[in-house]
Amino acid sequence: PIPEDPPDAVAAAVRAAGCDAVRPLAEGGPERAVVVLRRGAPVAWAGPLRVRPDSLPTAGGVQATPLWVVLHAHAAEGRDRAIATILVHAAQPADSLADPLDRKVARALGVRAFEFAPEAEVAAVAAARVEAGLAPLAGDSAWHPVGGAGSGVRARVLLPSEAEARLRAVEEARRRGAAALLARAL
Numbered sequence: 001p002i003p004e005d006p007p008d009a010v011a012a013a014v015r016a017a018g019c020d021a022v023r024p025l026a027e028g029g030p031e032r033a034v035v036v037l038r039r040g041a042p043v044a045w046a047g048p049l050r051v052r053p054d055s056l057p058t059a060g061g062v063q064a065t066p067l068w069v070v071l072h073a074h075a076a077e078g079r080d081r082a083i084a085t086i087l088v089h090a091a092q093p094a095d096s097l098a099d100p101l102d103r104k105v106a107r108a109l110g111v112r113a114f115e116f117a118p119e120a121e122v123a124a125v126a127a128a129r130v131e132a133g134l135a136p137l138a139g140d141s142a143w144h145p146v147g148g149a150g151s152g153v154r155a156r157v158l159l160p161s162e163a164e165a166r167l168r169a170v171e172e173a174r175r176r177g178a179a180a181l182l183a184r185a186l
Contacts, residue, residue, distance in 0.1 A: 022046045022082075030101035031087040039079050050090075050098070053083050062147030067094040069116045069146070069153060071101075088146070089116045089155075110168070112158045116146065122154045 022034040026047030033047030042053065050068040058081075060073040069089035075082045090098040102114040122143045129136065143154040160168065 025084060029099050030104055031099040033085045035083050037081045037083070047085075048098075049085065050087055051085065056083060062088070062151040062153050064116065064118060064151075064153045067091050068098075069100075071147065089114065091116075110160070112160045112164065114155050115158055116153060116155045117143070119145075119152045119154050 022036060022044050023046040025034045026032045031048060031050075033045065033049045035042050035045040035049060035053050037043070037053065040054075051063050051065060051070050051072075056063055056072050056074070058074055058076070061071075063070045063072060067090065068087060071086045071088050073084045075084075087098055087100045089102045090100045095103075102116075106113050126136065143156045145151060146153045146155045159165075
């Protein structure tokens with residue numbers, strides 16, 4: 001589980017500055033990582049880092065690369081710094097190597113997936129639609145800022161197609177029906 005107060009937990013890891021101290025902060029899913037930097041050099045870490053720690057701004061936020069979308073938080077004490085990350089999204093083909101948060105949320109909500117894109121790319125596609133005389137995207141295809149308006153990252157929910165939704169409903173009914181039949185037979 002994620003510590004209730006990650007900045008305090010990370011600050012404690014900075015003081016301890018040992019891999020054993022930070023390992024519990026990165027265990028479990030979704031994919032998490034913690035790195036402790038002393039005078040800018042890594043001295044302890046746990047979990048897979050999907051972005052370079054020195055590429056992250058000192059304020060927490062969202063960092064997007066062509067393969068990863070990562071949420072990051074920072075804590076500092078003197079010249080020491082700790083960075084905690086949670087993998088929000090992994091694009092193909094990296095999605096087969098990772099355990100991102102959005103996959104778990106999509107399953108729990110019954111949606112197909114979440115799509116992430118840089119704000120500039122979303123704006124370019126919207127402008128191209130208008131230029132081509134097409135209507136704006138429907139409400140369920142709307143893009144929303146991730147990590148605040150200034151993050152430069154947008155996301156949208158991809159709903160299941162009608163056929164996917166129908167198949168899910170039939171499978172769920174079969175599962176429940178078989179369980180009810182078995183319970184009645186016992």
